[in-house]
Amino acid sequence: MKKTVSMFLSVLLFLTLAVTASAAEPAKKVETKSGVTVIHAADWKEQFPEQYETWLQNSENDEITDYLEEYPYLRTLYEGYGFAIDYGSARGHYYDVQDIEATGRPHPLANCWTCKTPDFTNMVNEEGISAYSKDWTEVQAQITEGISCYTCHANTPGEITITHTYWIDAVGEDFDSIAPANLACGQCHNEYYFAPDTKATTIAHNSLDTMHPDYILAYFNDGANFSNGQPFSDWTNPRTGVKQIKVQHPEFETFLGAGSPHAGDFTCADCHMPDAVSEDGTPYHSHNIISPLDNPELIENTCSRCHADLVSEVHAVQAKVEDLTYGVGYQLEYLTELLARAVESGMYTDEQLAQIRALARDAQFYWDFVFVENAEGAHNPALTYECLDKAAACADRALKLLQALTC
Template identity: 45%
Template sequence: MRKSTMRIAVTAVGTVALVAALAACAPAGSGNPQEPATGAGTSEPVAAPVETPEADEFGVVLADSWKDIYPGQYATYKANEANSPEGKMNYLEEYPELATMYAGYGFAKGYDEAASHSYTLRSISETPRVNDKTLANCITCKTPQFTAMVNSEGDEAYARPFAEVLAQMSEPISCYNCHENDPTQVVVTQRHFAHAMGSDAEQVPVEAQTCGQCHNEYYFDPDTKATSNPYEGLAAMDAEAILAYYDEMGFKDWEHPETGAPMLKAQHPEFETIYGAEQSSMAKQGYSCADCHMAPVSDENGEYSSHELVSPLENPAITEQCGSCHKDIAGEVRGWQKEVTDREHAIAADIKRYTDELAAQKDSLDADKLAQAQQIQRHAQFYWDYVMVENSEGAHNYKAAHANLDKAEAQLEEGFALLGIA
C-alpha cells in the first residue's frame, strides 16, 4: 500500500521545470474584496478596505467571521473538511520496522497519515503520543489561537500544560495563521520561524514562508521548551547541517531502549527540502507553495485563490500549465515517488536489522566502539526519517531525497562493517 496522493504530492511539481508558463497559476488581483493581496515582496494590496470583524479572547478573528466578506475563499477553505482523519494510512502498518526504529518514543504508539488543516485540533487531541507530561508546545501549529497566545505572552506559553491549554482552543488552522487579522496581507505569524529565516526572508516568496512556518523541521528547546528551528538562513536548511547542529548541542529526542543510542525524530521538512540549501528547481525559479496548491478560481464575485489545499496533480488548472513542458506530469511524478518509496522500504529493513544487531552486541562492545555504533544508528535513521516524513516522497526535490537516502545507506554500510556483519 502506497502513501496516498493527498500526502505524497504536496507540491508534486516541486522539482519540475515549469518555466514561465506556470506564472498564470499565481494569485492575481482582481480589484474586489474576493482577492486579497499576496503580501509583502510579491504584489501590492488590491482588496477594498473592509471593517475587521470582532476578534475572540485571544485576539483572533475566526474564519467564520470572514465568510460574508470573502465568500469564495471561505467556501474553498471549508472544502478541506472532506479530507478527514477517517481511512488514513497507519504508518506503523505500512512500515512495520518503525516499531523497532521508534521504540521508546511516542511515535511507536501511533502514527497516522495527516488529515487536512480542518482537523488539526482533533488530531492532536486524539493521538496516543500525548500524556500528562506533554506541554503546550505540541500545539504550536495546530491553532492560530495558540500562535496569538505565544505572540502575546512570550515563550512562557510553550511550557504550559498541554491539556490545560488545549481545552481553551477551538479554532483549527485558519485565516489568522497566514494573514493575522488582515486578509489583504500574507504574514509569517510564527516568530521562531521568522527568526530562523533571518535576512534570507527576502529571497523566498512570503506565500512559501507562511506555509513553511509550520511545514518545517523543529525541536523544543531543552531549557525554555520553546518551539525552535535548528538553523538560521537557507544555507543551513539541509539534513546534514541540521544533524550537525543537533550533534553539536548534544540534543536528542529520546534514547533508544535497546541500543542506548541518542535518537532524533525528524518532523516534516517540506520548506527545507524545497527552499533550503540545494534548492528545488521550482524554488530557483521563484515559485511559492501557493502557485501549486492554491490555483485561481472564478465565480460571480471575480477571481481569487482557492483555499482548498490539494495535490496539484488533482487540479487541472495546474496540470494544464505543466503540460506545456511535460507530456505526462502525473506519470513522471509518480515514477519519482515510487523510486523513493521503494528505497524507503528497503532502507527501513536495513535500519531495523542494524538496530537489532547493535542491541545484540551492545554489552560486548568497548565504550568507543559502542558510541560510534550508536552514532551511526542516530545518523542513518535521521537521514531516512528526513525523507520519509517530508510528505512528498521525492516530488518536492527528487535529487535531495535520493541524496539523503544515499547518506543513510552509507552510514549503515559503515555500521555493519563496524559490527562485523555482512
C-alpha cells in the same frame, strides 16, 4: 521549429513566473505583545465568502493511513518513542485539533499546539515563550478553532503575515527574498525541535543556506548549541542506547532546498491552492489545499508546457523513492537488532560502541528526513536521493564496524 517555439514559450513563462515571484511584496511579520486577539474564521465569512467556503472544504481530505501497519519496521526504529505507539498519516487542516486530541502519543506540554491553532499562536505572541511549557490540557480549554485565517494573515486576510515568530528567526536575513506563500506554509511544514531548557518550538537553521540536512544534523550533533552542552536528541532507543533525532515534516526545507527543480518559480500556493474565479468574475485562490495532481486545469494550463504527463512522472519518482525508503528502513531495522544484541551481550564498553551509535543516529536522521517528508520525493528528487544515499552509507559503515567488533 515547433520545438524551438515551445522552448521559447517555456523560457518566457519561466521568466514571467520568476519575475512575478520576486516582484511580490514581502510578507509581514506579526506584532507581538500588542494586545491583539484572534479574529476567527467565522467572523470573515461575510467579507470573504469564497476563501471561507473553500477553507471549509479542507474537510474533504479526511483519510488517515496507519503508518505502523504500512511500515512494520517503524516499531523498531522508533522504539522508546511515541511514534512507535501511534503514527497515522496527516490529512486536511480541518481535522488538526481533532487529530491531536485523539493521538495515542503523549503530549504533556502546550508546545504541541504550536502548529494546530491560532489561539495558541496568539498566546505565544502575547505572553512570550513561557506559553510553550504550559500544561497541554489547560491550553486545550481555550482552543476554539484549528488552522485558520489568522495563521497566515493575522487579522488582515489577503495580506500574508507570519504569525509564528520562531519561523521569522528560522529564515533570518532571507525573509524578504522568500515568496510570502512559501513562508506562510513553511511556518509549520518544517523541521523543528523543542529546545531542551525552555521547551519552546525552535528551528535548527537561521537562513536558507543552513537548512540543508547536512547543516541541520551538524547543528544537532554539536553540544555547544544546547544549554546542557550535549548533542540534541529526542529520545534514546532503550535497547541500543542510540540517542535518536526525530525529524518532523521538512516540506519547506526540501522544496526550497538545493536541487529543487521549482524552488525559484512556483510557490506552495501555486501548486496546492488552485486559481478560482468568484461569481462576479474576481479571481481568488481556493483555500482548499489539494495535490496539484488533482488539479487538471493547472496541469493543462501550466505544467503541461514542460511535462508531457506530469501525473505519471511524479508517480514514477514517488515509486522509486518509496522502494529506496523501504530498503534503507529495513537496513536500519537490521542494524538496530544487531546493535541491540551487542549491547545486551554486555561484552562491549560504551567507548567501543560510541562510533557505531553515532553512525546509526546519523543514518536514521537522513532516512527520516525523507520518510516524514509528505511529498514522497516529488518536491525535490535530487535532495531526496542524496539523503537516502547518505543514510545507506552511514548504516553500511555502522554495520561493518559492528561486524568487525563482534566476530
